[in-house]
Each structure stands twice: as structure tokens, then as C-alpha cells.
Amino acid sequence: MSTFVDVGKIIGVVGATGAVGAEMVDVLSRRDFPVKELKLFASKRSAGKKISTPYGEIVIEEFTVEKAREMDIVFLAVSGSFALEYARKIGEHDGPVVIDNSSAFRYDPTVSLVIPEINPEMVKGQKLISNPNCTTAIAAVALWPIHKKYGLKKVIVSSYQASSGAGAEGMEELRKGTKAILANEKCPQKVFAYPLAFNVIPHIDKFLENDYTKEEMKVAWETRKIFGIKNDDDCKISVTAVRVPTLRAHAEAITIETAEDILPSDVRELLKNSPGVDIVDDPAKLEYPMPLNASTKFNVECGRIRQSLVFGKKGLDLFVCGDQLLKGAALNAVQIAEVL
Amino acid sequence: MSTFVDVGKIIGVVGATGAVGAEMVDVLSRRDFPVKELKLFASKRSAGKKISTPYGEIVIEEFTVEKAREMDIVFLAVSGSFALEYARKIGEHDGPVVIDNSSAFRYDPTVSLVIPEINPEMVKGQKLISNPNCTTAIAAVALWPIHKKYGLKKVIVSSYQASSGAGAEGMEELRKGTKAILANEKCPQKVFAYPLAFNVIPHIDKFLENDYTKEEMKVAWETRKIFGIKNDDDCKISVTAVRVPTLRAHAEAITIETAEDILPSDVRELLKNSPGVDIVDDPAKLEYPMPLNASTKFNVECGRIRQSLVFGKKGLDLFVCGDQLLKGAALNAVQIAEVL
Numbered sequence: 273m274s275t276f277v278d279v280g281k282i283i284g285v286v287g288a289t290g291a292v293g294a295e296m297v298d299v300l301s302r303r304d305f306p307v308k309e310l311k312l313f314a315s316k317r318s319a320g321k322k323i324s325t326p327y328g329e330i331v332i333e334e335f336t337v338e339k340a341r342e343m344d345i346v347f348l349a350v351s352g353s354f355a356l357e358y359a360r361k362i363g364e365h366d367g368p369v370v371i372d373n374s375s376a377f378r379y380d381p382t383v384s385l386v387i388p389e390i391n392p393e394m395v396k397g398q399k400l401i402s403n404p405n406c407t408t409a410i411a412a413v414a415l416w417p418i419h420k421k422y423g424l425k426k427v428i429v430s431s432y433q434a435s436s437g438a439g440a441e442g443m444e445e446l447r448k449g450t451k452a453i454l455a456n457e458k459c460p461q462k463v464f465a466y467p468l469a470f471n472v473i474p475h476i477d478k479f480l481e482n483d484y485t486k487e488e489m490k491v492a493w494e495t496r497k498i499f500g501i502k503n504d505d506d507c508k509i510s511v512t513a514v515r516v517p518t519l520r521a522h523a524e525a526i527t528i529e530t531a532e533d534i535l536p537s538d539v540r541e542l543l544k545n546s547p548g549v550d551i552v553d554d555p556a557k558l559e560y561p562m563p564l565n566a567s568t569k570f571n572v573e574c575g576r577i578r579q580s581l582v583f584g585k586k587g588l589d590l591f592v593c594g595d596q597l598l599k600g601a602a603l604n605a606v607q608i609a610e611v612l
Numbered sequence: 613m614s615t616f617v618d619v620g621k622i623i624g625v626v627g628a629t630g631a632v633g634a635e636m637v638d639v640l641s642r643r644d645f646p647v648k649e650l651k652l653f654a655s656k657r658s659a660g661k662k663i664s665t666p667y668g669e670i671v672i673e674e675f676t677v678e679k680a681r682e683m684d685i686v687f688l689a690v691s692g693s694f695a696l697e698y699a700r701k702i703g704e705h706d707g708p709v710v711i712d713n714s715s716a717f718r719y720d721p722t723v724s725l726v727i728p729e730i731n732p733e734m735v736k737g738q739k740l741i742s743n744p745n746c747t748t749a750i751a752a753v754a755l756w757p758i759h760k761k762y763g764l765k766k767v768i769v770s771s772y773q774a775s776s777g778a779g780a781e782g783m784e785e786l787r788k789g790t791k792a793i794l795a796n797e798k799c800p801q802k803v804f805a806y807p808l809a810f811n812v813i814p815h816i817d818k819f820l821e822n823d824y825t826k827e828e829m830k831v832a833w834e835t836r837k838i839f840g841i842k843n844d845d846d847c848k849i850s851v852t853a854v855r856v857p858t859l860r861a862h863a864e865a866i867t868i869e870t871a872e873d874i875l876p877s878d879v880r881e882l883l884k885n886s887p888g889v890d891i892v893d894d895p896a897k898l899e900y901p902m903p904l905n906a907s908t909k910f911n912v913e914c915g916r917i918r919q920s921l922v923f924g925k926k927g928l929d930l931f932v933c934g935d936q937l938l939k940g941a942a943l944n945a946v947q948i949a950e951v952l
Contacts, residue, residue, distance in 0.1 A: 426922045430770030430865035432812045432854065450790060470858050471904040472772045474865070474916050474931045479895040483876065483918035484929075492921065510921035510929055512865035514772065517857050518810050525770035525814070525852035527867075536823065555819040564811040576814050578823035581832065581850035582766045589824075589850055591814045 274326040280306030281609075282342070284368070286335055286358075287349035288312035288323070291440040292373055295602035296347050301326035302570075303606055311343065337361050343368045345609050349601075352376040363399040369612055370400045371605045375486075378402045378494060385497050388607040389548040390416045395611045403608065406600025407431050407487065407513065408494040411524050413548040413599065414574045414592045418539060419499055419507075423531030426583075429491060429511040432523040433476060434563060437596055438463045443519050450517070464515065473515040487513040521563035522600060523593040529583040536577045539588060548599065549574050561593035572599055614666040620646030621949075622682070624708070626675055626698075627689035628652035628663070631780040632713055635942035636687050641666035642910075643946055651683065677701050683708045685949050689941075692716040703739040709952055710740045711945045715826075718742045718834055725837050728947040729888040730756045735951045743948065746940025747771050747827065747853065748834040751864050753888040753939065754914045754932045758879060759839055759847075763871030766923070769831060769851040772863040773816060774903060777936055778803050783859050790857070804855065813855040827853040861903035862940060863933040865916075869923040876917045879928060888939065889914050901933035912939050 283300065287293040293312075300307055312323065312332050319334035333339060340346050340362045348355050348370060355376040363370045377383040377400060384394035385402045387409055395401060404412070411429060418424065435446040442463045449469040452459035459467065466473055476487035492509035501507045543549045552561050553575035561573035572594035580587030594600060623640065627633040633652075640647055652663065652672050659674035673679060680686050680702045688695050688710060695716040703710045717723040717740060724734035725742045727749055735741060744752070751769060758764065775786040782803045789809040792799035799807065806813055816827035832849035841847045883889045892901050893915035901913035912934035920927030934940060 428768050428867050428922055430852070432772070432856065447794065451794060454787065454791060454794075465898050466902060466904055471902055472856060472858060472863050473902060474863070474900050475895070475898065482921075483895060483916070484921070508922045510867060512770070512867075512916065512929060512931060514863075514865065514931075516772065516812060518812060523812050523814070523854075525854065527768050527850060527852075555815070555823060558805050558815065560814050562806060562811055562813060564806055576823070576852065581822075581824070582768055582848040589852060591852060591854075 273328060274301035276308055276310070276327065277306050278308065280308035281344040282309045282311070283307050284311045284313060284340055284343035284346045285349065286313040286340065286346060288332060289314045289318045289321070290349055291436055291443070291597055292601045293349035295597045296349060296605060297325045299598065299602045299606045303610070305606060305609065311339070313340065341367045345612065346370045347605055348372040348374065350374060359400055367399070369398070371403060371608050372400065373403045373601055373605055375405065375490060378404065385494060386608050387412055387498055387604060388611050389413050390498055391500070392611045395608060401608055403601065403605045404494045404498060405487070405490040406437060406596035407433065407522055407524065408491045409600050409604050410522055410572050410592055410594035410596060411491065411526060412495055412498055413572050414543060414590070415495070415528070416499065417542050417546040418528065418530070421542060422534045424507045424528055425531055426529035427495070427507065427509040428527040429509070430525045431511065431513045432516045432518070433513060434518040434520050434522055434596060435468060435515070436520050437476070437515070437522065446517055446519065468515060468517050470517060474512060476513040476515055484511070485513055518563045520567040520595055520597060521593055522596040523561060523563060523591065525591055527580055527582065527587065527589050529587045533585045534588055536579055536588060539577055543574055548572060551575065553577050561591050563593055566593040567595050568598070569595055570598055570603055613668060614641035616648055616650070616667065617646050618648065620648035621684040622649045622651070623647050624651045624653060624680055624683035624686045625689065626653040626680065626686060628672060629654045629658045629661070630689055631776055631783070631937055632941045633689035635937045636689060636945060637665045639938065639942045639946045643950070645946060645949065651679070653680065681707045685952065686710045687945055688712040688714065690714060699740055707739070709738070711743060711948050712740065713743045713941055713945055715745065715830060718744065725834060726948050727752055727838055727944060728951050729753050730838055731840070732951045735948060741948055743941065743945045744834045744838060745827070745830040746777060746936035747773060747862055747864065748831045749940050749944050750862055750912050750932055750934035750936060751831065751866060752835055752838055753912050754883060754930070755835070755868070756839065757882050757886040758868065758870070761882060762874045764847045764868055765871055766869035767835070767847065767849040768867040769849070770865045771851065771853045772856045772858070773853060774858040774860050774862055774936060775808060775855070776860050777816070777855070777862065786857055786859065808855060808857050810857060814852060816853045816855055824851070825853055858903045860907040860935055860937060861933055862936040863901060863903060863931065865931055867920055867922065867927065867929050869927045873925045874928055876919055876928060879917055883914055888912060891915065893917050901931050903933055906933040907935050908938070909935055910938055910943055
């Protein structure tokens with residue numbers, strides 16, 4: 273069991289009963305973050321409930337701005353509308369630093385969007401920091417070292433996103449729906465637009481005017497913001513976001529065109545020495561990234577690295593897989609707190 | 613129940629106990645193919661077994677070249693090595709026309725590789741005709757009208773391939789594996805390299821020297837052959853083939869660059885009037901291609917058609933889904949027989 277330390281931070285997790293909130297508590301412990309005190313907040317409905325954590329049993333408290341303001345660092349694992357309403361209020365004047373996992377502030381030019389392996393300097397002096405979208409974070413840790421060395425010109429992504437991207441309810445709906453289909457029974461949908469069991473759904477988040485979904489555009493917008501690319505034309509990004517019947521860990525098939533000539537063997541070496549990435553790329557030994565192995569792992573797996581048949585010497589195809597509850601959410605948020 | 617007709621063909625299906633063989637018999641009936649007599653062949657092990665078909669109960673016979681030579685048309689739903697050994701022997705001299713579903717002859721320049729919506733003229737005078745790979749066939753019926761009108765320059769495909777691409781055993785292993793995981797039990801793998809339940813596996817068929825899999829290269833090689841594109845550089849194709857935990861119907865996220873300017877609305881109209889394709893593309897009504905709906909359908913569903921953010925006016929992103937046991941195998945084979 274993890275223990276609280278005297279010299280540490282008072283941490284609050286808002287939305288502690290959700291999939292990401294629970295992972296945040298777990299990651300604080302797994303990374304030995306110096307926690308002096310831990311408060312778990314949720315809605316009135318969950319207040320009073322005891323939940324078991326690596327720090328022992330903790331009673332959920334009803335969220336109020338006043339209570340949150342007594343923390344040193346507040347993690348928000350809540351909806352965008354909740355974050356919009358409360359994130360600034362929690363932090364204003366001498367309030368705590370707020371790390372928000374929702375998309376509410378990600379595209380606000382005054383708010384830093386941070387992946388600590390990439391742009392840790394953007395944390396400095398900020399009272400509100402945004403955590404990127406899960407699909408973005410997983411691709412970005414693998415693509416950033418490539419971008420720095422070879423310059424990304426075009427990025428084409430097709431995603432294989434797990435049910436837990438829609439929270440604990442998403443996982444539960446997939447489990448129940450799968451059991452129902454195997455038993456030839458019907459199962460009502462609430463989380464996903466269609467049954468996800470034994471199906472794939474090319475629809476995550478709402479559709480926008482350009483017929484891309486918001487999830488697809490998030491990857492483009494956020495990757496450029498985190499990489500510091502000001503002009504869309506300098507790095508063109510197109511995404512197809514697809515929900516698949518997995519529980520944890522998003523996978524992504526990525527094709528890139530680079531400004532400079534690029535070789536698969538060089539990129540394997542480069543990424544071996546890059547933080548947050550594990551090279552899992554030995555076809556002869558049947559080693560390639562998969563949700564089966566990437567789930568619950570901190571690092572993102574990167575493999576299937578090969579010279580692009582479309583972009584030739586200036587292009588690669590690759591496959592990444594990362595636990596979207598971890599690098600895609602809770603881990604990245606705790607890493608931001610570590611930079612603080 | 614379907615009935616045999618006096619004026620029709622004597623049909624033999626070799627590999628009748630497999631997933632594709634069973635679908636071939638079903639498709640002959642669904643399309644009212646004029647069948648005078650139907651013989652089902654399999655290995656010695658299955659000989660004598662009665663199977664129920666739309667034409668009534670039929671007794672499986674052990675395959676011999678002599679028996680197969682008494683047919684008018686022979687469908688081979690068998691392995692590549694079996695096809696290599698017997699396909700030519702069945703057809704030689706005055707033997708029947710052989711339609712082979714394996715990859716054995718697809719890359720032989722003397723053998724026609726046919727999708728009837730695209731190159732039916734290649735059937736003429738042939739005694740041995742190859743049926744394309746399932747992933748190829750599903751993408752090709754949607755891409756061919758686009759290629760004819762706008763000229764394909766680049767094609768990038770990420771696939772979401774169903775367990776039945778590995779036959780009836782693949783489906784069974786996914787079902788059993790899923791039950792085992794839900795019950796917290798272990799389940800041995802035979803068909804797939806890793807458990808497929810709640811996982812995705814970026815590995816189909818064997819790895820080649822360029823680190824692409826043979827499945828990935830098949831789509832590139834076969835699409836160019838069927839489209840009559842002689843020079844690889846005229847149409848560059850790169851594929852990532854991924855097995856996902858679905859039972860039937862492969863899906864594919866496709867990004868294309870074209871020689872001419874191309875508009876999503878024009879392509880929707882074009883494909884509405886193209887054979888073998890259904891436009892399923894109304895995000896406001898939550899209409900997009902999915903295995904859930906494409907399974908057991910003859911036509912390939914095409915949707916999520918949008919202007920490419922990477923190739924701009926000369927590019928599109930789209931999503932296709934088709935039943936790979938049908939358009940990807942049995943249906944296409946029967947359509948070839950119809951052209952005969």
C-alpha cells in the first residue's frame with residue numbers, strides 16, 4: 273500500500289468514480305508521486321461512498337469549489353461542460369493548479385496543452401493546464417522525435433479505439449453486449465450509437481461541418497498545437513477514428529510523409545532512445561504493438577515500422593498502441609503534475 | 613428451397629465444408645444461378661457427411677480430379693497449395709472452367725484475376741480464373757468508378773478484418789476465446805498468433821522482406837492488376853492489414869489522392885450509380901458503413917466520404933465495409949460464373 277508523505281502535495285481528484293479518475297489515483301501511487309493528502313470528489317450522488325485505493329479506503333466527498341481550492345493540485349476527470357464552469361474558479365487568485373482532462377480548454381490559445389515528453393516548458397507559470405485527447409497523446413509521443421529530426425509534412429491516421437475511451441460505462445456496455453450476443457439475446461445501447469460487440473463503428477464524438485468527427489479533428493488540432501506548428505499547411509493531418517470492441521488501449525495505423533529522407537532502421541534507433549516509447553517491432557518473433565500487451569503499460573508501443581510504399585524514401589508506415597486511460601489520460605496528467 | 617433446373621450447369625464446389633465453400637452454395641441459390649446438378653467435394657475425412665443446403669441435403673464426396681472433370685464449372689474454396697496441385701489438372705483439355713479462390717494463380721500473368729463489376733472481359737476464353745483477395749475486392753468495387761473518372765495516384769488503406777477471413781475456424785476461435793475471457797479462463801490459440809478477443813492484431817498472412825505482410829501486398833498487387841495499371845508508380849498503394857474481433861465483414865479506412873480534382877458530393881452520386889456499391893453516408897442520421905449491417909449483404913457499403921485534409925481538392929477519405937465471405941469471396945466467384 274502507498275503511504276502519504278509529510279513533504280508533498282495535497283491532491284484532489286474530481287470525477288474520482290470514473291475510469292480516468294480511478295486511474296489517476298492509481299498512477300499517483302505507481303509513480304510514487306509525493307502525496308501529502310488525497311481528496312476524492314464526485315457528484316452528490318456518489319458522496320459518502322467509500323472506495324478502495326492504493327492509499328487505503330477513501331470516502332468520496334461532494335465537489336464544491338471551496339473544497340477544491342484547499343488543494344495544491346486538482347485533477348479534473350470530468351465532462352467539458354463541468355470543466356468550463358469550474359476550472360477557472362478553482363484556480364483563480366491563489367487557488368491550486370488545475371490539470372483538466374476534458375477538451376474544454378485545449379483549443380484556447382491562452383491555455384497550455386502539454387505532453388511532458390514534448391513541451392514540458394509550457395507548464396511554467398500556468399494555473400490551468402489541458403491534458404490532450406487520448407488518441408493524440410498516444411500518436412504524439414511516437415511522432416515527436418520523428419518530427420524533430422525529419423519534419424512531418426503529412427500524417428494519415430486510422431484508429432482502433434477501445435471502449436474505455438467512453439469511460440467505465442463504455443467498457444461495461446461492451447462486456448454486457450458481448451455476453452448478450454453470445455447468448456443470442458438483445459442488449460440495449462446507451463453509450464455507443466450501435467452495438468459495439470463484434471462490430472466496428474466509424475463514429476466517435478459528434479460530426480462537424482467538414483464531415484470529420486470532432487475526435488478526428490482533435491488529433492489534427494492538438495498535435496499541431498503541442499508540436500508548435502502554427503500553419504496547418506506545414507503539417508497536414510487527416511484522421512479516421514473508429515471504435516473497436518477492445519477494452520483498453522487504443523491502436524493507430526499511421527502513414528507519414530517527412531521533409532527529409534527517413535529510414536525504418538534509423539527510426540527504430542531514434543525511438544528506442546526516446547522517452548515514453550517502447551519499440552515492439554520484430555515480425556520474425558511475432559512482436560508488434562497490440563492492446564493485449566499495451567494495456568496497463570505506461571509506455572506507448574511502436575512497431576510495424578516500414579518504408580512507405582506511397583511516399584517512398586520520405587515516408588513511413590507504422591503502428592502504435594497505448595493505454596488510453598494511462599498515456600492517453602491519467603499518466604499524462606500525473607506527469608504534468610510531476611513537472612510542476 | 614432452391615431447385616435444380618434442366619437447362620443449367622453442373623457445378624462442383626471443392627472445399628464445401630469450409631466457410632467460403634458453404635457461402636458459395638448459398639450464393640448460387642440466392643442469385644438463382646441455373647444449377648443443373650451440384651456436387652460438393654471435400655477431403656476424405658469429410659466424405660460421406662451430409663450437409664444441409666438450399667438445394668436440400670447433399671452428401672459430401674471425396675475430391676478426385678476425375679470426378680471434378682465431370683463438372684461444367686468447378687469452384688475451388690481450398691488452400692493455395694491444393695489449388696496449385698489440382699486447378700490446372702481439373703481444367704486441362706476439355707475439362708471444366710475452374711474458379712479459384714486461393715492466391716495461388718493471382719499473380720500469374722497468364723491467369724485472369726477478375727471482379728465482374730470491373731474487368732468482366734478478362735473471363736473470355738479462360739479455363740482458370742482467379743478470385744481476388746477479400747480485402748482487395750471490397751475496396752476495389754468502390755475505388756474502380758473513382759479511378760476511371762478521377763485517376764487514382766495514391767491509395768492508403770488501414771483494414772479492420774473479421775475473424776472469418778481465417779475461415780470458420782477463425783470465427784469459432786474468436787467466439788470461444790471471447791467466452792473464455794468473459795469467464796476469466798484461458799483459451800488456447802490455433803488460428804491466430806494471439807488471442808483475438810478484445811484485441812487487435814496487425815498481422816495477417818506472413819511477413820515479407822519489405823516488412824509488409826503478404827496480405828498487405830496482395831491488396832496493392834491485385835488492385836493494380838485488376839485495374840490494368842502496369843506501372844507501380846502510376847498508382848502507389850500502401851496497406852496496414854489488421855485483424856479485429858468481428859465475425860464477418862471487413863472494414864477499411866481509405867485515403868486517396870487523385871489526378872483530377874474530386875468532390876465528396878460528386879463521388880456519392882457516382883457510386884450511387886455504380887454496381888456492387890451502396891452509399892451509406894448520412895452522418896446526421898448516424899448512417900455509415902459497419903460490419904453490423906454489411907454482414908450477409910451482397911453490396912459493399914461506402915460512406916464517411918469527405919475531402920481529404922492531407923491531399924485537399926485532389927483527395928478523399930472514405931470508409932468501406934463488405935462481407936468478405938460474399939463480395940470478398942463466394943459472391944465474386946459466382947458472379948464470375950455468371951459472366952461465363
